Amino acid sequence: MPISNSEVISVMAICVSAATALIVAHLHRKQMRQIEAHRTDPSVDLKPPPGPVLAFFRKYQSLILGIVLPTGTLVFNLFNPSPITRTTIVLMAALVCGILTNALVMLEDRYTRHMLRMIDGLSTILDSHFEAITGHQNLIVEQQETLKLLADTVKRLTEAVLAKK
Secondary structure: OOOOHHHHHHHHHHHHHHHHHHHHHHHHHHHHHHHHHHHHOOOOOOOOOOOHHHHHHHHOHHHHHHHHHHHHHHHHHHOOOOOOOHHHHHHHHHHHHHHHHHHHHHHHHHHHHHHHHHHHHHHHHHHHHHHHHHHHHHHHHHHHHHHHHHHHHHHHHHHHHHHHO
8 A cells, every 4th residue: 555645744744843852852951961061160161062963064064065065966967867958068067167176275275274384383493493593692692702701811811921021
């Protein structure tokens, strides 16, 4: 006996309402745990960290929106049995251009971040070298002052020895 559309809709309504109730209960428990943690230790923020799905989306947002979705649309258009029109061709060309552009931008962003990390590391190294050179410079100045005092002492001793002769 086949299932009618009204039966499918009623089952879906029950499933959606049950899922909504479970999600709301989960979020409520999560909020209560966060409030209790803040009450115990005030340094804990009241805003909870993002869930795993949201964290994953935020991390790979440009990949999902810039490559996966256009690729899915492109594949859908390729296997669509309707006749190909100029609009379809323009859409496919735009999707391919968008995918390639996004891939290039992502690579450029990755290399730029890498270069910035390298520059930060080099600036730290240069700062430590500058401090070492400044220390050596101060040491050289002190040694020059000591040599001047020694030269004055030698000059006075030489004059004293020559005066005694």
